[in-house]
Amino acid sequence: xxxxxxxxxxxxxxxxxxxxxxxxxxxxxxxxxxxxxxxxxxxxxxxxxxxxxxxxxxxxxxxxxxxxxxxxxxxxxxxxxxxxxxxxxxxxxxxxxxxxxxxxxxxxxxxxxxxxxxxxxxxxxxxxxxxxxxxxxxxxxxxxxxxxxxxxxxxxxxxxxxxxxxxxxxxxxxxxxxxxxxxxxxxxxxxxxxxxxxxxxxxxxxxxxxxxxxxxxxxxxxxxxxxxxxxxxxxxxxxxxxxxxxxxxxxxxxxxxxxxxxxxxxxxxxxxxxxxxxxxxxxxxxxxxxxxxxxxxxxxxxxxxxxxxxxxxxxxxxxxxxxxxxxxxxxxxxxxxxxxxxxxxxxxxxxxxxxx
Amino acid sequence: xxxxxxxxxxxxxxxxxxxxxxxxxxxxxxxxxxxxxxxxxxxxxxxxxxxxxxxxxxxxxxxxxxxxxxxxxxxxxxxxxxxxxxxxxxxxxxxxxxxxxxxxxxxxxxxxxxxxxxxxxxxxxxxxxxxxxxxxxxxxxxxxxxxxxxxxxxxxxxxxxxxxxxxxxxxxxxxxxxxxxxxxxxxxxxxxxxxxxxxxxxxxxxxxxxxxxxxxxxxxxxxxxxxxxxxxxxxxxxxxxxxxxxxxxxxxxxxxxxxxxxxxxxxxxxxxxxxxxxxxxxxxxxxxxxxxxxxxxxxxxxxxxxxxxxxxxxxxxxxxxxxxxxxxxxxxxxxxxxxxxxxxxxxxxxxxxxxx
DNA sequence: CTGAAAGCGCTAACAG
DNA sequence: CTGTTAGCGCTTTCAG
Numbered sequence: 001x002x003x004x005x006x007x008x009x010x011x012x013x014x015x016x017x018x019x020x021x022x023x024x025x026x027x028x029x030x031x032x033x034x035x036x037x038x039x040x041x042x043x044x045x046x047x048x049x050x051x052x053x054x055x056x057x058x059x060x061x062x063x064x065x066x067x068x069x070x071x072x073x074x075x076x077x078x079x080x081x082x083x084x085x086x087x088x089x090x091x092x093x094x095x096x097x098x099x100x101x102x103x104x105x106x107x108x109x110x111x112x113x114x115x116x117x118x119x120x121x122x123x124x125x126x127x128x129x130x131x132x133x134x135x136x137x138x139x140x141x142x143x144x145x146x147x148x149x150x151x152x153x154x155x156x157x158x159x160x161x162x163x164x165x166x167x168x169x170x171x172x173x174x175x176x177x178x179x180x181x182x183x184x185x186x187x188x189x190x191x192x193x194x195x196x197x198x199x200x201x202x203x204x205x206x207x208x209x210x211x212x213x214x215x216x217x218x219x220x221x222x223x224x225x226x227x228x229x230x231x232x233x234x235x236x237x238x239x240x241x242x243x244x245x246x247x248x249x250x251x252x253x254x255x256x257x258x259x260x261x262x263x264x265x266x267x268x269x270x271x272x273x274x275x276x277x278x279x280x281x282x283x284x285x286x287x288x289x290x291x292x293x294x295x296x297x298x299x300x301x302x303x304x305x306x307x308x309x310x311x312x313x314x315x316x317x318x319x320x321x322x323x324x325x326x327x328x329x330x331x332x333x334x335x336x337x338x339x340x341x342x343x344x345x346x347x348x349x350x351x352x353x354x355x356x
Numbered sequence: 357x358x359x360x361x362x363x364x365x366x367x368x369x370x371x372x373x374x375x376x377x378x379x380x381x382x383x384x385x386x387x388x389x390x391x392x393x394x395x396x397x398x399x400x401x402x403x404x405x406x407x408x409x410x411x412x413x414x415x416x417x418x419x420x421x422x423x424x425x426x427x428x429x430x431x432x433x434x435x436x437x438x439x440x441x442x443x444x445x446x447x448x449x450x451x452x453x454x455x456x457x458x459x460x461x462x463x464x465x466x467x468x469x470x471x472x473x474x475x476x477x478x479x480x481x482x483x484x485x486x487x488x489x490x491x492x493x494x495x496x497x498x499x500x501x502x503x504x505x506x507x508x509x510x511x512x513x514x515x516x517x518x519x520x521x522x523x524x525x526x527x528x529x530x531x532x533x534x535x536x537x538x539x540x541x542x543x544x545x546x547x548x549x550x551x552x553x554x555x556x557x558x559x560x561x562x563x564x565x566x567x568x569x570x571x572x573x574x575x576x577x578x579x580x581x582x583x584x585x586x587x588x589x590x591x592x593x594x595x596x597x598x599x600x601x602x603x604x605x606x607x608x609x610x611x612x613x614x615x616x617x618x619x620x621x622x623x624x625x626x627x628x629x630x631x632x633x634x635x636x637x638x639x640x641x642x643x644x645x646x647x648x649x650x651x652x653x654x655x656x657x658x659x660x661x662x663x664x665x666x667x668x669x670x671x672x673x674x675x676x677x678x679x680x681x682x683x684x685x686x687x688x689x690x691x692x693x694x695x696x697x698x699x700x701x702x703x704x705x706x707x708x709x710x711x712x
Numbered sequence: 713c714t715g716a717a718a719g720c721g722c723t724a725a726c727a728g
Numbered sequence: 729c730t731g732t733t734a735g736c737g738c739t740t741t742c743a744g
Binding site for chain 4: 036
């Protein structure tokens with residue numbers, strides 16, 4: 001039986017090669033690395049033969065001890081969610097990141113956010129030298145942890161988020177929401193509700209700012225009652241919209257801008273329950289272009305270039321590892337507005353439900 | 357400006373801690389590792405203080421040099437496909453793998469198959485000691501590379517594949533195809549076509565064996581003309597089925613078993629083009645339960661427990677790392693047959709197309 | 713062109 | 729309980 005083969009034999013070291021080939025360890029090293037010194041061709045040949053025969057390959061740990069690069073970077077997925085990878089959000093970003101990894105012959109080390117928000121968050125895996133830096137995907141809280149890691153001199157890039165002092169790749173949230181809102185205003189809407197994301201999220205903040213700017217630009221006041229704060233999830237979108245309708249019975253909004261798709265769909269559900277037809281009675285917009293039943297719910301929204309996020313993020317990290325800039329670098333990758341049929345001019349009779 | 361902070365200061369070493377705390381390096385080591393020797397509480401305290409103050413954390417490379425475990429394993433995705441992660445296949449498996457990684461406080465290092473089938477395949481990343489072993493996800497060719505890695509003493513687990521001498525986690529392919537085929541036979545089918553996968557794939561082989569066994573069991577001969585070999589992709593499913601129909605005009609099959617969903621859907625398309633109604637004129641089965649338009653194409657198929665594959669695969673790897681068994685271990689995770697409406701009894705008049 | 717040897721940061725003997 | 733020290737496998741300087 002030829003199972004296991006030399007499974008128990010200790011793996012050969014550079015010394016073994018040197019001894020076997022009858023040369024010094026230095027020579028073997030020069031052969032392996034093609035430098036920094038030259039080696040006579042026949043010596044080289046001899047060494048390479050032994051290397052192949054003994055199936056030698058150098059220990060990465062020993063190399064790192066000499067200060068050589070780890071040829072790996074971390075991919076931090078700071079989410080407790082079970083099914084994070086299969087999601088239509090992380091998947092494409094990770095794909096982009098891995099494309100760069102492949103291009104640069106780096107390995108990607110995955111860090112899942114088991115203890116992300118725990119008291120006992122363990123920094124060591126992030127700073128123990130196995131990685132040259134990290135990209136952090138879609139973090140919306142706990143970023144002070146990453147700042148701490150950054151302050152230990154570890155290169156870091158945030159993808160789809162912003163944070164003071166940290167480099168990042170994100171989209172033009174503010175701009176997109178500004179455009180979306182202007183679009184509604186130009187259709188004739190003056191009473192536009194807003195479903196905001198959690199205030200601690202910079203993304204949520206930027207989207208709100210875009211909404212606000214459009215109103216300022218057109219000199220339309222934002223009715224306080226029209227602004228509701230959710231947490232990016234369907235359920236809060238639904239609930240806040242129900243409250244909204246109840247509280248503004250006599251003078252309801254004619255359009256609703258949600259800070260993301262899930263909340264927009266929640267709002268849509270609420271609209272249906274209140275007998276409102278979208279877009280005839282209520283225009284709705286979202287953000288993310290996450291897969292939905294767009295046939296039945298043709299939501300106008302914003303599509304983020306997720307794969308591009310991954311590529312640019314990993315690319316930026318590589319640049320930072322190389323150049324060690326003193327100041328953080330912020331890259332903006334513009335998104336694309338996807339127009340479907342959830343927006344229309346406001347109903348002629350402002351207010352009042354219409355059935356049928 | 358407080359950017360960068362100590363970004364340029366070299367990271368502290370255990371020696372730094374020892375010096376600063378006025379103790380020996382050994383003592384610091386014992387504090388860090390809670391052993392193997394005890395340290396007087398106040399000394400310990402003092403050391404821990406310095407560690408915190410200097411934000412020390414040990415170098416993983418130096419530790420590995422001492423033969424300590426790497427606390428990481430590789431996840432090999434041997435596919436050249438661009439968008440591999442976002443797929444409904446890899447995503448769930450990876451999720452399962454990561455769940456185990458989290459549980460055991462291991463890091464997962466991703467290896468994408470850039471050079472998987474190249475002449476110049478580079479073994480070093482797989483054997484350089486940064487990982488304690490690898491899980492290989494869904495490889496159907498080039499597995500001799502993995503065997504070579506295994507023979508260097510690196511623990512390895514194949515997920516959703518089998519290969520001689522290698523440990524693996526896979527489903528009961530043979531059994532599932534046997535059941536599916538029996539189901540058709542019991543419905544009254546005697547003329548059943550088979551769309552096989554590539555012969556080098558063990559998965560494809562097992563599925564064929566199940567098909568065969570059902571026929572032997574019921575003493576039905578398999579018509580050679582009814583067996584076509586594809587490559588698991590839609591296109592070959594379509595093309596082989598077109599050939600099949602053309603070649604068996606006078607005595608066509610009443611059912612078709614495809615080795616996977618994509619080919620099954622290709623076959624369905626061909627059936628439609630030939631004016632056949634599924635399942636009235638032709639019953640079809642698939643394998644994988646990959647997301648399709650099941651509303652319009654209610655394919656009876658087999659759902660593999662993908663997340664479970666990941667969990668069991670990573671689990672098995674951990675076990676192998678621990679126990680170093682001499683013999684490979686093969687784990688089977690059973691799949692579930694998903695019955696929809698693509699199968700029915702054969703048409704009364706065997707043969708002949710029916711329109712309308 | 714090649715060899716000898718120092719030393720990277722750590723752990724765990726060995727010696728108090 | 730603590731300190732001193734060898735050595736893990738490699739790269740690279742210093743000597744030939």
